[in-house]
Amino acid sequence: MDFLELLLESISTLTVNKMRTGLAALGIIIGIGSVITLIALGQASQKSVEEQIQSLGANLLTISPTAQVNQGIRGAAGTGITLSLEDAQAIQDSEIITTVKSVSPEYSGRLQVVAGRNNVNTQIIGVTPQYAEIRNVDLADGVFITEHNVQAQARVAVLGSQAAIDLFGEEVYPVGQTIRINGQVLRVVGITLSKGGTSFNNLDDAIFVPLSTAQRQLFGATHLTSIAVAALNPDVMALAQDQIGYLLLERRNISDPALADFSIFSQHDILDTASAVTGTFTTLLGGIAAISLLVGGIGIMNIMLVTVTERTREIGLRKALGAKKKVIITQFLVETVILTVVSGFTGMVLGIAGSYFISSAMNLPFVLSVRSMMLAIGVSGGIGVIFGWYPAQKAAKLQPIEALRYE
Amino acid sequence: MIKTNNLTKTYRTGTINTVALANVSFEIKQGEFVAIMGPSGSGKSTLMHILGALDLPTSGEYFLDGQNVSQLTDDQLADIRNKKIGFIFQAYNLLPRTTALKNVILPMMYAGVSSEERIERAAKFLKKVGLENRMHHFSNQLSGGQQQRVAIARGLVMNPKILLADEPTGNIASEQAAEIMEVFQQLNQDGHTIVMITHEQEIAEYAQRIINLRDGKILQSED
Numbered sequence A: 001m002d003f004l005e006l007l008l009e010s011i012s013t014l015t016v017n018k019m020r021t022g023l024a025a026l027g028i029i030i031g032i033g034s035v036i037t038l039i040a041l042g043q044a045s046q047k048s049v050e051e052q053i054q055s056l057g058a059n060l061l062t063i064s065p066t067a068q069v070n071q072g073i074r075g076a077a078g079t080g081i082t083l084s085l086e087d088a089q090a091i092q093d094s095e096i097i098t099t100v101k102s103v104s105p106e107y108s109g110r111l112q113v114v115a116g117r118n119n120v121n122t123q124i125i126g127v128t129p130q131y132a133e134i135r136n137v138d139l140a141d142g143v144f145i146t147e148h149n150v151q152a153q154a155r156v157a158v159l160g161s162q163a164a165i166d167l168f169g170e171e172v173y174p175v176g177q178t179i180r181i182n183g184q185v186l187r188v189v190g191i192t193l194s195k196g197g198t199s200f201n202n203l204d205d206a207i208f209v210p211l212s213t214a215q216r217q218l219f220g221a222t223h224l225t226s227i228a229v230a231a232l233n234p235d236v237m238a239l240a241q242d243q244i245g246y247l248l249l250e251r252r253n254i255s256d257p258a259l260a261d262f263s264i265f266s267q268h269d270i271l272d273t274a275s276a277v278t279g280t281f282t283t284l285l286g287g288i289a290a291i292s293l294l295v296g297g298i299g300i301m302n303i304m305l306v307t308v309t310e311r312t313r314e315i316g317l318r319k320a321l322g323a324k325k326k327v328i329i330t331q332f333l334v335e336t337v338i339l340t341v342v343s344g345f346t347g348m349v350l351g352i353a354g355s356y357f358i359s360s361a362m363n364l365p366f367v368l369s370v371r372s373m374m375l376a377i378g379v380s381g382g383i384g385v386i387f388g389w390y391p392a393q394k395a396a397k398l399q400p401i402e403a404l405r406y407e
Numbered sequence B: 001m002i003k004t005n006n007l008t009k010t011y012r013t014g015t016i017n018t019v020a021l022a023n024v025s026f027e028i029k030q031g032e033f034v035a036i037m038g039p040s041g042s043g044k045s046t047l048m049h050i051l052g053a054l055d056l057p058t059s060g061e062y063f064l065d066g067q068n069v070s071q072l073t074d075d076q077l078a079d080i081r082n083k084k085i086g087f088i089f090q091a092y093n094l095l096p097r098t099t100a101l102k103n104v105i106l107p108m109m110y111a112g113v114s115s116e117e118r119i120e121r122a123a124k125f126l127k128k129v130g131l132e133n134r135m136h137h138f139s140n141q142l143s144g145g146q147q148q149r150v151a152i153a154r155g156l157v158m159n160p161k162i163l164l165a166d167e168p169t170g171n172i173a174s175e176q177a178a179e180i181m182e183v184f185q186q187l188n189q190d191g192h193t194i195v196m197i198t199h200e201q202e203i204a205e206y207a208q209r210i211i212n213l214r215d216g217k218i219l220q221s222e223d
Helices: A003-016 A018-055 A085-093 A130-134 A147-151 A161-168 A211-219 A234-251 A268-309 A312-320 A325-361 A370-397 A400-405 B044-051 B074-083 B100-111 B115-128 B144-156 B174-189
Strands: A060-065 A100-115 A118-127 A139-142 A156-159 A178-181 A184-192 A207-210 A226-231 A262-266 B002-013 B016-028 B033-037 B059-064 B085-088 B162-166 B193-198 B209-214 B217-222
Touching (some): A003 A018, A003 A325, A018 A325, A018 A370, A085 A100, A085 A234, A100 A161, A100 A211, A100 A234, A118 A161, A118 A211, A130 A226, A147 A211, A156 A161, A156 A178, A161 A184, A207 A211, A268 A325, A268 A370, A312 A370, A312 A400, A325 B074, B002 B044, B016 B044, B033 B174, B044 B059, B044 B193, B074 B085, B085 B144, B100 B115, B115 B144, B144 B162, B144 B174, B174 B193
Parallel strands (some): B085 B162, B162 B193
Antiparallel strands (some): A100 A118, A100 A178, A156 A207, A178 A184, B002 B059
């Protein structure tokens, strides 16, 4: 009996017994489909949480000057004038610092802003183009401050979404309008996308202008109020902090870190939360995957055990008519493999579709992990094949009359 | 053709040993038509299963066509069941939801007969037992007598030297039983060795020789 014939025999057995095949297939489809859906949803939630934390700036370092000390009187924190554009440039250009992705020198202060009859006191932030990338600022309209704007001290401004409403109301389209700050007329070139209420330093209220414009035309200053640095990833934050600290100390010829006239603040608490949340999710995901694999696997195991054990008499008959053990086991193995592959594939498609619909209904990102799919199909399919093969080979080992008598 | 030496079979249920066959020795020559008779529990089915290589004796020897069956491997036994023995079960044992034709084809499939020849031979034997109009019916759609005849066609299709039949007329009406006995006699005249179990004296009369079993032992052998 050659393999092709065996294959045909297996297919005919599967198609003749539609009820039995259907039930076994359903067991495998549900097993694999639910495992894939559960894992995908778990990963989608994890990704969603990670993205939210990322948007808070988990890889963000902020360098600010320490308090100005004048004749023994210590001023408010951050009022020092020791941070310069050259410091920012040095961090950017340094060959020793390997962990920094980009650097954003900033000057910020509060000023009165006038547009038409509206008069608002708000935060003005002088920025370079890097600011948008580092602080995750997205534009609802127009363009952000460009390198060219910074070089030319251009009189342009990008309004935070709330600031735009405060100055122009809901009816007027602000891009192209002008605002007055400190007697200077600035043209509005863009509006940011609202970041919502999660922010501790609400940027929706702020107005962004080129750094050079802020320093020279609006505030009359040459120093920076802060430098924001994006590390390559959240894992190298501590190293980045050290590298930048050494560089700035060296530039100032300060040997004792305690005397430093600047401080580097990393979003430590955010980072801690991030790793705690990610860790919890990893554990949770592992648990979900393990339990759903177990449940799906037991379901598949039961249905295969029952359907194949039920066929012990058939195996006895085939043996009685002269089928060799190997032929019987191969036939059952082929049947089981066809059943598992076809239902496994169906389960996979249903699982993907299911997780897609649930993710979009719950506003989660749609994550498809090939690894988890392979795991689900591998484990469930493996269980299906093993528990299809095991009772078949057990029955094939019996004397034909014992198998025929099996109740 | 068939020779047994002190064939013994005991079943163990828990701690109790039940003796089904005790030191059964007999011989059946080629071309004989033998009936085995005995009340239920006499061990006749057990003896038949051992003769059909469907079961192994606890002790004793069984020679089929000069081969010591008790010493063969599982695969060699499968070959013997396939090629030398045609077994007709009391309960027919047909594959359900499968056509009569496919049921008769089954042993040829395991023997590696080409697919055209299989269909041709299966059809020929189904015709021989009078089922040419029922070939494509599912086995579970046939009456008891028709199922029995499918089982006979299946037992004959490999042209075995020995035909073993366990109560071949047990579940069918008497006129059909007579028809089947005529088929058996015809086969016997064609040179097949036939061993048949029955509890009906009139069916046993069709055989040339009757072996009487009682409590796992042979009472007498009448010619």
